[in-house]
Amino acid sequence: MRLREESSAVQVGPESDVVVSSRIRLARNVAGFPFVGRSTDSQRNEVMHMVTSAPLGKSFAQGLAWVNMAQTSPIERQLLVERHLISRHFADSTLPRTVGVDSDETLSVMVNEEDHLRIQTIMPGFCLPQAFERARQFDLSLENAVDFAFSSRWGYLTACPTNVGCGVRVGVMLHLPGLRYTGEMERVKRAAKDMHLAMRGFYGEGTEAVGNLYQVSNQLTLGFGEDDLLRSFTEQTVPQLVDYERSARRMLAESNRPLLEDKVHRATATLRAARLLGSEEATKLLANVRLGICMQMIRDVSLELVQRLLLQVQPAHLARIDSAATDEDKGRIARATLVRRALGG
Amino acid sequence: MKCDHCDKPAVVHEVVIKGGITTEVHLCMEHAAAKGYQVPNAPVTQLLAQFVGQLPAVQISARREPAAQARCPSCGLAFAEFRQSGVLGCPGCYEAFMPQLGAVIERAQAGAVHHVGRTPKHLEGMADRVAMRQRLLHELDAAVAAEQYERAASLRDQLQGLGEAADGAKS
Numbered sequence: 001m002r003l004r005e006e007s008s009a010v011q012v013g014p015e016s017d018v019v020v021s022s023r024i025r026l027a028r029n030v031a032g033f034p035f036v037g038r039s040t041d042s043q044r045n046e047v048m049h050m051v052t053s054a055p056l057g058k059s060f061a062q063g064l065a066w067v068n069m070a071q072t073s074p075i076e077r078q079l080l081v082e083r084h085l086i087s088r089h090f091a092d093s094t095l096p097r098t099v100g101v102d103s104d105e106t107l108s109v110m111v112n113e114e115d116h117l118r119i120q121t122i123m124p125g126f127c128l129p130q131a132f133e134r135a136r137q138f139d140l141s142l143e144n145a146v147d148f149a150f151s152s153r154w155g156y157l158t159a160c161p162t163n164v165g166c167g168v169r170v171g172v173m174l175h176l177p178g179l180r181y182t183g184e185m186e187r188v189k190r191a192a193k194d195m196h197l198a199m200r201g202f203y204g205e206g207t208e209a210v211g212n213l214y215q216v217s218n219q220l221t222l223g224f225g226e227d228d229l230l231r232s233f234t235e236q237t238v239p240q241l242v243d244y245e246r247s248a249r250r251m252l253a254e255s256n257r258p259l260l261e262d263k264v265h266r267a268t269a270t271l272r273a274a275r276l277l278g279s280e281e282a283t284k285l286l287a288n289v290r291l292g293i294c295m296q297m298i299r300d301v302s303l304e305l306v307q308r309l310l311l312q313v314q315p316a317h318l319a320r321i322d323s324a325a326t327d328e329d330k331g332r333i334a335r336a337t338l339v340r341r342a343l344g345g
Numbered sequence: 346m347k348c349d350h351c352d353k354p355a356v357v358h359e360v361v362i363k364g365g366i367t368t369e370v371h372l373c374m375e376h377a378a379a380k381g382y383q384v385p386n387a388p389v390t391q392l393l394a395q396f397v398g399q400l401p402a403v404q405i406s407a408r409r410e411p412a413a414q415a416r417c418p419s420c421g422l423a424f425a426e427f428r429q430s431g432v433l434g435c436p437g438c439y440e441a442f443m444p445q446l447g448a449v450i451e452r453a454q455a456g457a458v459h460h461v462g463r464t465p466k467h468l469e470g471m472a473d474r475v476a477m478r479q480r481l482l483h484e485l486d487a488a489v490a491a492e493q494y495e496r497a498a499s500l501r502d503q504l505q506g507l508g509e510a511a512d513g514a515k516s
Binding site: 155 | 465
């Protein structure tokens with residue numbers, strides 16, 4: 001399996017002080033087949049063949065690199081999860097399945113996840129329209145070759161009715177330390193729930209918001225158009241959350257600057273001195289360094305470097321840099337060494 | 346409203362229009378059970394479905410109690426399995442498990458009951474008929490609510506005239 005050395009996730013995009021990345025996911029199923037869970041392996045393989053051999057047109061002239069998951073190692077699957085190119089569910093599945101990734105790793109297409117197709121784009125910073133356009137291009141390209149299961153009443157038919165309708169999830173990964181440290185997070189979560197938004201942790205459903213990194217996405221997929229959904233996220237939901245987080249940071253800087261400075265500088269000093277580092281601890285500390293950079297408390301470390309380290313300290317990425325790091329204890333040493341050197345400790 | 350056969354409150358209401366003749370049936374729980382209606386608290390959508398002739402009366406009672414026993418004819422999934430896993434077996438399940446699945450979707454999707462987003466290119470030709478069908482369904486709801494049964498019958502005929510294609514399922 002060949003992946004880029006640098007994932008697009010390490011880049012810095014618009015509004016990066018709060019918005020780490022923008023993400024779109026489309027759920028589609030091929031007409032004439034049972035959904036994945038009810039299909040036979042022969043049907044799953046047939047769907048895989050239909051999708052991977054479909055002509056995609058000019059927008060995807062270079063095609064996608066298809067990775068048959070049956071031929072990957074656990075560490076390779078973990079690498080794809082860490083880059084958010086596949087879901088944990090997809091990595092752990094034992095069904096015939098494949099993922100297609102484009103050359104810049106902004107688009108990934110999971111075949112035989114919960115639905116036959118999960119078309120996903122991820123881009124750095126706040127750029128939902130661009131991410132949506134890329135996903136839509138692929139959707140339209142594939143639509144020329146494959147009929148999707150669709151009903152005029154329910155829209156795109158999906159295995160789980162919570163995705164039926166437009167089948168679109170619009171999401172952003174947000175860094176919200178200001179709201180957390182000012183004690184506003186519970187209020188934000190309640191408001192999000194009222195607005196039918198899901199707030200999840202670093203790796204999606206059921207995961208912790210390590211480093212105050214939250215994925216925010218729509219819960220509803222029926223009763224509105226894709227463009228309306230995108231517009232509401234682009235013009236209202238995300239700008240409001242960004243403003244709220246920035247206000248919280250400002251308030252914190254004015255009312256409790258020592259607390260803020262302590263968190264930022266303690267994190268930086270620990271990372272520059274530590275000899276043993278777990279991935280979760282490293283993520284939490286790096287997230288506080290990230291906050292310090294965005295609030296101009298730390299000037300000798302770039303946001304790009306922290307973004308890169310946030311990925312490199314994850315287990316599979318670390319193992320890619322240092323093969324001995326697959327052992328947990330050696331991994332802690334390798335992680336501390338990597339971060340210490342990168343931050344000039 | 347009282348039961349047609351006793352003084353107890355009616356919990357099952359049926360309106361059947363056949364050959365231009367309207368027949369109303371109102372039954373209490375006991376008499377409904379005696380006549381084979383297995384679930385007394387039938388959702389309005391079922392009565393409506395029967396009213397517009399989408400379901401023959403004889404099937405109504407079967408559809409009222411699909412829960413554990415009902416299976417999708419396309420993939421064999423039992424409704425009870427769906428209730429447990431939350432995952433359907435095939436596109437045909439959407440039709441097979443109506444109207445109960447409709448209520449589940451309505452709850453999960455904050456009251457939404459119709460797709461209004463884009464349509465795949467291969468089905469775009471149907472878009473006008475689909476819009477027309479949705480408009481007629483809304484008008485039919487209003488006519489039934491206002492007890493305008495003749496108008497409702499006319500709307501039902503128009504709906505039937507639109508044909509199966511307007512259902513637009515590609516499953």
